[in-house]
Amino acid sequence: MRQLLSLSRAARLVGVARGTLQQKIQSGELASFDGMVSGEDLLRLYPAAELESDIGFERVRKIKDEAFGRRMRERLLPSQEILAQRLFEQSRELADLRVHLQRYHAMVVQLRERLHQAQALGSGDASAQAARLGALLDGELEAVLGESAAPNALALMDDMLRVMSAHVVLRPSRHEFFVDGADTILEAALRAGLALNYGCSNGNCGLCKARVVSGQVQKVRHQDYVLSEAEKQQGYTLLCSNTAVGDLVIEALESTAPSDIPEQQIVARVKSVQALGDGLSLLHLQTPRTNRLRFLAGQSLTLTAGGNSAQLPIASCPCDDRNLQFHLAHGAQGDAAQSAFAGLKPGDAVTLFGPWGDFVLRADSTRSIVFIACDTGFAPLKSLLEHAMALEASERLCLYWLASQPGGHYLGNLCRSWAGALDNFSYSPVAAEHSDATELVRRIGAEHADLNAFDIYLAGPEAFVDAVSMDLLERGFPRTQLVAAVV
Numbered sequence: 001m002r003q004l005l006s007l008s009r010a011a012r013l014v015g016v017a018r019g020t021l022q023q024k025i026q027s028g029e030l031a032s033f034d035g036m037v038s039g040e041d042l043l044r045l046y047p048a049a050e051l052e053s054d055i056g057f058e059r060v061r062k063i064k065d066e067a068f069g070r071r072m073r074e075r076l077l078p079s080q081e082i083l084a085q086r087l088f089e090q091s092r093e094l095a096d097l098r099v100h101l102q103r104y105h106a107m108v109v110q111l112r113e114r115l116h117q118a119q120a121l122g123s124g125d126a127s128a129q130a131a132r133l134g135a136l137l138d139g140e141l142e143a144v145l146g147e148s149a150a151p152n153a154l155a156l157m158d159d160m161l162r163v164m165s166a167h168v169v170l171r172p173s174r175h176e177f178f179v180d181g182a183d184t185i186l187e188a189a190l191r192a193g194l195a196l197n198y199g200c201s202n203g204n205c206g207l208c209k210a211r212v213v214s215g216q217v218q219k220v221r222h223q224d225y226v227l228s229e230a231e232k233q234q235g236y237t238l239l240c241s242n243t244a245v246g247d248l249v250i251e252a253l254e255s256t257a258p259s260d261i262p263e264q265q266i267v268a269r270v271k272s273v274q275a276l277g278d279g280l281s282l283l284h285l286q287t288p289r290t291n292r293l294r295f296l297a298g299q300s301l302t303l304t305a306g307g308n309s310a311q312l313p314i315a316s317c318p319c320d321d322r323n324l325q326f327h328l329a330h331g332a333q334g335d336a337a338q339s340a341f342a343g344l345k346p347g348d349a350v351t352l353f354g355p356w357g358d359f360v361l362r363a364d365s366t367r368s369i370v371f372i373a374c375d376t377g378f379a380p381l382k383s384l385l386e387h388a389m390a391l392e393a394s395e396r397l398c399l400y401w402l403a404s405q406p407g408g409h410y411l412g413n414l415c416r417s418w419a420g421a422l423d424n425f426s427y428s429p430v431a432a433e434h435s436d437a438t439e440l441v442r443r444i445g446a447e448h449a450d451l452n453a454f455d456i457y458l459a460g461p462e463a464f465v466d467a468v469s470m471d472l473l474e475r476g477f478p479r480t481q482l483v484a485a486v487v
């Protein structure tokens with residue numbers, strides 16, 4: 001029987017991005033059966049899957065965890081209770097399979113006996129035909145029973161994956177993700193780059209209410225919000241307080257545009273201010289546990305503290321809605337507000353208002369992406385990049401970062417570690433003395449003959465953004481695939 005796998009599960013098993021498999025389906029290298037791929041075809045394309053999958057999967061997970069600042073130990077294993085339930089479900093499937101196999105076996109034995117009877121009782125052609133069929137059946141049985149079938153590496157890994165994590169499909173979008181460890185369904189969806197509807201993340205507001213179409217959930221966090229009896233009977237659950245016991249199908253609302261995200265005002269606290277280089281600092285703010293910020297990657301916030309106010313791009317991913325990062329340019333490179341923020345101390349209060357802006361990933365595009373940053377234009381691109389990595393929808397992600405000052409690639413090591421860990425990501429630091437906007441566009445065009453097949457996200461000072469946009473458009477790059485932000 002053909003083993004069919006969803007694209008997410010297949011990508012996870014062979015350790016590649018989902019976008020890579022999508023590309024292979026589009027190019028005809030991999031057959032798709034109603035959005036699924038067969039395990040046999042997958043093994044043909046990735047014969048080393050057994051060796052590579054664990055390495056690839058762990059490697060990507062580690063870099064993402066480091067990038068997004070997650071506490072890995074908390075996420076390694078589901079709770080004993082969830083593990084026991086998943087094992088119970090698998091045992092039940094196994095028991096069902098055994099019953100079916102026993103029935104088939106009894107049926108084949110009966111068939112063989114009848115053919116032998118027909119051969120003995122019949123005459124002429126009928127007896128000869130029964131003898132032929134009997135011999136054929138005996139031969140087939142001998143071949144099947146004598147086969148020392150090698151274990152199917154993908155099937156084994158898939159069984160293991162199903163114990164370690166649950167697969168969730170959202171309706172109507174058909175987006176998919178996995179719930180690992182003790183994560184709630186909402187946490188897992190955010191980590192996968194999906195913008196589900198939610199509010200408090202804390203079981204109070206009911207905004208994350210969604211209907212379970214199939215599968216089983218289990219409460220792992222306290223909730224004050226009370227679902228009505230009618231809602232319970234219809235299968236509604238709170239995504240922020242429940243985890244998935246096994247594979248799930250859920251009907252849930254998702255944001256697709258900045259206009260879907262409500263304006264919020266939150267008082268956050270400074271977690272740290274870390275020097276990144278000359279005149280550059282990383283401001284880390286933390287929201288209260290019960291009042292997190294909902295935003296889309298690439299958006300900005302208005303920060304107010306000590307009488308100073310500035311609108312700054314968020315430099316972290318919506319997958320961590322409590323820990324927010326900002327890149328500050330101060331001293332000669334920045335403004336008074338950012339200089340004042342760089343002097344904040346851990347525990348200081350900062351009022352956040354927003355989020356703002358539509359510099360967000362195109363929800364409807366699976367094209368490869370070129371990111372072009374100048375100086376602290378890297379901040380919103382970092383958020384977009386982390387989001388794109390979580391989504392795994394693009395086959396290639398290429399970052400060009402132009403720094404106008406020495407030491408301006410202030411998170412170059414992070415970019416290099418991404419490039420080392422992810423096969424589909426490349427990083428090209430560019431020093432201003434070796435390049436200007438025109439030269440940079442010429443270089444990108446020379447390195448990507450198929451540049452018009454990409455989306456381009458561009459962020460930096462106004463003069464840089466204008467010059468690069470103009471050069472790109474003059475070269476015939478489609479305006480609809482260019483998204484720019486002045487930082």
Ligand code: FES
Binds near residue numbers: 198203205225
């Ligand atoms: S987000 Fe408020 S109850 Fe789940």
